[in-house]
Amino acid sequence: MLGTDIAIDLGTSTVKIYLDGKGIILNEPAIVAVNVETDEVVATGMEAYKMVGRTSDKIDVVHPLCNGVISNFDLAQHLISTYLKKISGSKVFMPRVVVSVPCQITEVEKRAVVDAISAAGVRKICLIEEPVAAALGAGVNIATPHGTLIVDIGGGTTDMAVLSLSGIAISRSIKVAGNAFDEAVIKYIRKKYNLIIGHRTAEDAKIAIGCVYPRKELVSHRVKGRNAMNGLPQWADISCDEMLEALIEPAMQIVRTIQEMLEKTPPELMGDVYSDGIILTGGSAQLSGFDTLISKKAKMPVHIAQDSQICVALGAGKAIQFIDDIQNKGYGILNPLSAAY
Numbered sequence: 001m002l003g004t005d006i007a008i009d010l011g012t013s014t015v016k017i018y019l020d021g022k023g024i025i026l027n028e029p030a031i032v033a034v035n036v037e038t039d040e041v042v043a044t045g046m047e048a049y050k051m052v053g054r055t056s057d058k059i060d061v062v063h064p065l066c067n068g069v070i071s072n073f074d075l076a077q078h079l080i081s082t083y084l085k086k087i088s089g090s091k092v093f094m095p096r097v098v099v100s101v102p103c104q105i106t107e108v109e110k111r112a113v114v115d116a117i118s119a120a121g122v123r124k125i126c127l128i129e130e131p132v133a134a135a136l137g138a139g140v141n142i143a144t145p146h147g148t149l150i151v152d153i154g155g156g157t158t159d160m161a162v163l164s165l166s167g168i169a170i171s172r173s174i175k176v177a178g179n180a181f182d183e184a185v186i187k188y189i190r191k192k193y194n195l196i197i198g199h200r201t202a203e204d205a206k207i208a209i210g211c212v213y214p215r216k217e218l219v220s221h222r223v224k225g226r227n228a229m230n231g232l233p234q235w236a237d238i239s240c241d242e243m244l245e246a247l248i249e250p251a252m253q254i255v256r257t258i259q260e261m262l263e264k265t266p267p268e269l270m271g272d273v274y275s276d277g278i279i280l281t282g283g284s285a286q287l288s289g290f291d292t293l294i295s296k297k298a299k300m301p302v303h304i305a306q307d308s309q310i311c312v313a314l315g316a317g318k319a320i321q322f323i324d325d326i327q328n329k330g331y332g333i334l335n336p337l338s339a340a341y
């Protein structure tokens with residue numbers, strides 16, 4: 001195991017780890033449960049995820065990453081060390097690491113990622129911007145002289161970029177993605193039914209029947225919670241049309257950002273983008289109708305990448321081959337686009 005290279009997609013919702021030569025070997029929630037009185041970690045990952053909305057006052061379930069960046073340094077460090085120990089077992093493990101980060105994060109935010117991973121004991125760290133990793137993971141041939149528009153819709157952020165031979169021609173990152181959709185469902189159900197539901201219930205409903213474009217199937221989903229007026233248990237059967245009403249606003253924020261980025265895209269690259277279309281990656285790209293909505297509004301074809309939720313981790317894994325390009329002892333941004341030339 002000593003000398004192994006790995007890639008980490010340190011996401012807001014999930015952490016994925018790619019082992020060189022093996023593929024994705026870990027895909028777990030980015031969640032930690034903490035005892036608020038003793039500050040002791042009581043559960044990590046899937047175990048902590050099962051506790052969401054079901055804990056006593058003594059336990060706090062925390063997401064150490066918020067909107068794609070580290071918001072609780074100690075817990076992020078704990079999360080990373082736990083997962084690295086999990087994949088290495090009892091073997092000595094000093095990997096070189098490629099880690100994906102949202103585009104447009106600050107130097108301080110990058111430093112936090114590097115420090116949190118370094119503390120787990122690694123030999124070298126290289127960062128890769130999420131849209132670049134997503135493109136590689138989606139199987140885009142970056143060695144051709146072609147403009148590609150990639151939109152990664154994750155849990156905390158939506159990162160998008162037009163990639164060209166020299167790297168990222170233009171990019172945008174907004175804090176609207178899966179978590180914002182869950183919040184929108186919670187708000188809608190509270191307003192319409194006076195019903196308070198938890199985050200997990202909202203996420204389950206979104207995955208079960210959520211859509212951002214009218215669906216043909218007439219399915220419904222039961223959500224259970226607490227009446228906001230009398231505090232008694234209550235349920236409601238939610239339809240796809242209601243989910244559409246709840247989710248359309250955050251979805252349109254993403255669409256407007258794509259349109260605004262297209263307006264600023266250099267004209268030479270627009271032709272490629274218009275003929276090839278947009279590639280969607282990330283877990284939230286699977287939300288029903290997202291491809292159709294974007295295609296109608298941007299007036300171009302839209303394709304959802306295969307295994308969209310693990311594209312960034314797969315692409316960061318493919319970028320391991322460029323790790324020797326970064327010579328410095330600290331960290332550097334990997335740019336496989338320019339490395340290909």
Ligand SMILES: Nc1ncnc2c1ncn2[C@@H]1O[C@H](COP(=O)(O)OP(=O)(O)OP(=O)(O)O)[C@@H](O)[C@H]1O
Nearest residue numbers: 011012013014154155156157178282283284286287
């Ligand atoms: N079938 C589905 N339909 C709709 N949303 C889904 C589906 N499957 C997963 N999701 C959503 O995808 C999101 C997680 O996606 P992903 O793993 O790409 O994000 P992340 O890497 O953790 O976050 P980020 O890149 O923003 O830091 C969650 O909000 C989850 O609810």
